[in-house]
Amino acid sequence: MFYRESGDFKTSYIQDQQIFPILQDRVFVIAVIAFAFLVVPFLINDYWEKSVLLPVLIWSLAAIGLNILTGYCGQVSLGTGGFMAVGAYASYKFTTAFPELNMFIIVLLSGGVTAMVGVLFGLPSLRIKGFYLAVATLASQFFLIWLFNKVPWFYNYSASGQINAPERFVAGIAVTGPNAPPWATYLFCLILVVVLALIAKNLTRGRFGRSWMAIRDMDIAAEIIGVAPLKAKLSAFSISSFYIGIAGALFFLVYLGAVEPTEAFGIDKSFLVLFMIIIGGLGSILGSFIGAAFMFLMPVLIKNILVNGLGWSTDIVAHLIFMIVGGLIMFFLIVEPHGLAQLWRVTKEKLRLWPFPH
Amino acid sequence: MQDIVKEDDILLEVRNISLSFGGVKALEDVSFDIRKGEVRAIIGPNGAGKSSMLNVINGFYHPQEGQIWFNGQLRNRMKPHQVAKLGIARTFQNIALFKGMSTLDNLMTGRYIKMHSNLFAQMIWKGPAQREEIEHRQKVEEIIDFLKIQSIRKTPVGKLPYGMQKRVELGRALAAESKLLLLDEPMAGMNLEEKEDMCRFVLDVNEQFGTTIALIEHDMGVVMDISNRVVVLDYGKKLADGSPDEVRNNAAVIDAYLGVSHD
Ligand SMILES: Nc1ncnc2c1ncn2[C@@H]1O[C@H](COP(=O)(O)OP(=O)(O)OP(=O)(O)O)[C@@H](O)[C@H]1O
Numbered sequence: 010m011f012y013r014e015s016g017d018f019k020t021s022y023i024q025d026q027q028i029f030p031i032l033q034d035r036v037f038v039i040a041v042i043a044f045a046f047l048v049v050p051f052l053i054n055d056y057w058e059k060s061v062l063l064p065v066l067i068w069s070l071a072a073i074g075l076n077i078l079t080g081y082c083g084q085v086s087l088g089t090g091g092f093m094a095v096g097a098y099a100s101y102k103f104t105t106a107f108p109e110l111n112m113f114i115i116v117l118l119s120g121g122v123t124a125m126v127g128v129l130f131g132l133p134s135l136r137i138k139g140f141y142l143a144v145a146t147l148a149s150q151f152f153l154i155w156l157f158n159k160v161p162w163f164y165n166y167s168a169s170g171q172i173n174a175p176e177r178f179v180a181g182i183a184v185t186g187p188n189a190p191p192w193a194t195y196l197f198c199l200i201l202v203v204v205l206a207l208i209a210k211n212l213t214r215g216r217f218g219r220s221w222m223a224i225r226d227m228d229i230a231a232e233i234i235g236v237a238p239l240k241a242k243l244s245a246f247s248i249s250s251f252y253i254g255i256a257g258a259l260f261f262l263v264y265l266g267a268v269e270p271t272e273a274f275g276i277d278k279s280f281l282v283l284f285m286i287i288i289g290g291l292g293s294i295l296g297s298f299i300g301a302a303f304m305f306l307m308p309v310l311i312k313n314i315l316v317n318g319l320g321w322s323t324d325i326v327a328h329l330i331f332m333i334v335g336g337l338i339m340f341f342l343i344v345e346p347h348g349l350a351q352l353w354r355v356t357k358e359k360l361r362l363w364p365f366p367h
Numbered sequence: 368m369q370d371i372v373k374e375d376d377i378l379l380e381v382r383n384i385s386l387s388f389g390g391v392k393a394l395e396d397v398s399f400d401i402r403k404g405e406v407r408a409i410i411g412p413n414g415a416g417k418s419s420m421l422n423v424i425n426g427f428y429h430p431q432e433g434q435i436w437f438n439g440q441l442r443n444r445m446k447p448h449q450v451a452k453l454g455i456a457r458t459f460q461n462i463a464l465f466k467g468m469s470t471l472d473n474l475m476t477g478r479y480i481k482m483h484s485n486l487f488a489q490m491i492w493k494g495p496a497q498r499e500e501i502e503h504r505q506k507v508e509e510i511i512d513f514l515k516i517q518s519i520r521k522t523p524v525g526k527l528p529y530g531m532q533k534r535v536e537l538g539r540a541l542a543a544e545s546k547l548l549l550l551d552e553p554m555a556g557m558n559l560e561e562k563e564d565m566c567r568f569v570l571d572v573n574e575q576f577g578t579t580i581a582l583i584e585h586d587m588g589v590v591m592d593i594s595n596r597v598v599v600l601d602y603g604k605k606l607a608d609g610s611p612d613e614v615r616n617n618a619a620v621i622d623a624y625l626g627v628s629h630d
């Protein structure tokens with residue numbers, strides 16, 4: 010086994026505080042990121058872009074967002090779809106109002122708008138907890154979708170009530186609209202996701218992250234060490250919504266191109282992202298990626314094998330997928346609330362000590 | 368210990384505190400003070416109002432009547448996190464650790480009020496945030512050494528045995544480097560050896576760091592050993608206040624502990 014920490018002793022706190030303290034992990038992650046930036050853009054085609062890479066990247070971002078709120082700060086939210094819609098509609102209003110504005114700035118601004126909306130809908134969390142908070146966020150989900158359907162200003166009074174992403178460019182290359190090359194849309198999302206994931210990791214391992222986890226684990230004890238619940242909860246709501254809003258903006262601008270709110274950002278999306286973080290791992294940035302990839306790709310894979318390969322009927326397979334997801338959710342909630350990320354960590358720990366488990 | 372005390376020797380004073388929950392009177396006209404640098408015990412039978420007193424001091428409960436003076440200043444109504452900033456830390460009767468975090472993270476969280484790097488610095492990490500993190504990590508490691516919990520540094524606290532959890536909770540309170548440390552039954556449920564360790568830590572904190580300590584404790588032996596002065600509560604009222612010896616020989620206290628009827 011090469012997977013060893015033996016001989017890899019930490020001699021300073023800096024070394025001990027690294028994101029991936031084990032050398033092999035560090036090398037592996039850097040290799041993956043290098044591959045994603047330097048190799049994938051040359052191999053990518055339409056299928057990989059639309060069916061695998063873009064959705065996994067965008068859902069990972071949404072999962073990181075919800076994980077900050079639910080996994081780290083312990084505030085359950087069923088409003089993810091609604092907040093994604095806020096990001097999408099904000100980006101639509103910005104792109105149409107300021108056609109010359111840089112796309113990165115548009116996307117970040119949309120996240121900013123969503124963050125403000127998130128704080129607003131996070132206010133009840135100061136009074137209510139757990140199940141009741143989940144219901145309150147559910148109400149915000151329905152309210153937001155209703156709002157985007159109802160108020161024509163949001164969709165610029167278009168006859169269909171839909172919003173359509175106009176063609177926009179970064180450095181002269183289209184990243185939205187039907188003519189955007191796959192490698193460009195992919196890199197556009199990849200840059201945002203990598204940078205934002207790193208920022209999320211930094212936030213969660215420092216002072217802010219600890220104040221969120223303190224509120225999650227024992228709110229009265231958090232207060233006596235000086236954490237103001239108002240500040241901790243609302244900062245979690247705003248940063249979480251910032252990420253979810255950006256995911257929504259990318260989902261609309263880059264991935265779907267045209268959006269009808271009920272269909273694109275319905276309650277099913279809220280549950281989807283919640284399932285991603287439960288299966289991937291509550292309170293883990295890495296788990297957000299694993300969960301998003303798993304929840305999005307597992308059904309595709311099963312469908313490919315059973316429908317295309319073995320010729321099963323589509324609705325049987327669809328039901329089967331429901332059952333598998335349901336079973337997995339129950340398994341992880343009961344057996345391993347820290348999800349696949351934790352299973353991976355445990356495996357690593359075993360490997361590290363192998364062949365002497367004690 | 369009956370000599371006259373100067374005003375500025377007093378760290379905290381509660382005056383005429385009355386607290387009730389609906390019909391239940393948890394505290395009735397209770398006054399006492401805590402001098403700088405002393406170990407002050409609060410004792411009394413179950414339900415006497417001891418924990419309620421601590422909750423009043425650190426801002427969880429707001430008494431209907433009475434005043435709280437801290438460091439010579441009358442304190443306005445405050446929330447617990449504001450009280451923490453004044454320099455008051457505490458532990459709980461029922462352990463209130465952050466179960467999902469490691470020992471190290473619990474202690475680092477205990478330094479929350481000492482850390483100031485802003486959101487932007489935290490996002491970047493390299494630079495001010497990392498420097499601050501390392502500086503405070505050093506402080507926390509000193510506490511870890513002091514409490515001899517090096518071997519459980521990275522263990523999630525939920526997995527630790529009860530006695531160790533109590534010790535980590537003390538560590539988290541120490542991490543705040545407060546002026547006043549409130550300990551609610553720090554030795555409850557411990558075996559003799561663990562109790563001795565805990566007594567040692569409490570005395571060392573008091574002597575080495577000069578921290579003023581108020582502690583609630585049922586074990587009279589412990590109280591007699593480590594406290595400078597004792598205040599006794601019973602049914603929400605102050606029954607006695609003085610040195611351990613005075614309190615031990617006080618007739619009313621003996622009655623209360625032996626369960627003699629109150630009339
Ligand atoms: N939040 C509350 N709501 C209602 N009643 C309360 C509350 N907190 C305390 N009380 C009541 O106040 C009284 C004093 O309780 P307190 O917990 O302060 O006692 P204690 O001296 O700490 O007892 P113990 O030794 O059992 O810990 C009790 O009658 C209790 O039921």
Ligand SMILES: [Mg+2]
Nearest residue numbers: 417418419460
């Ligand atoms: Mg008590």
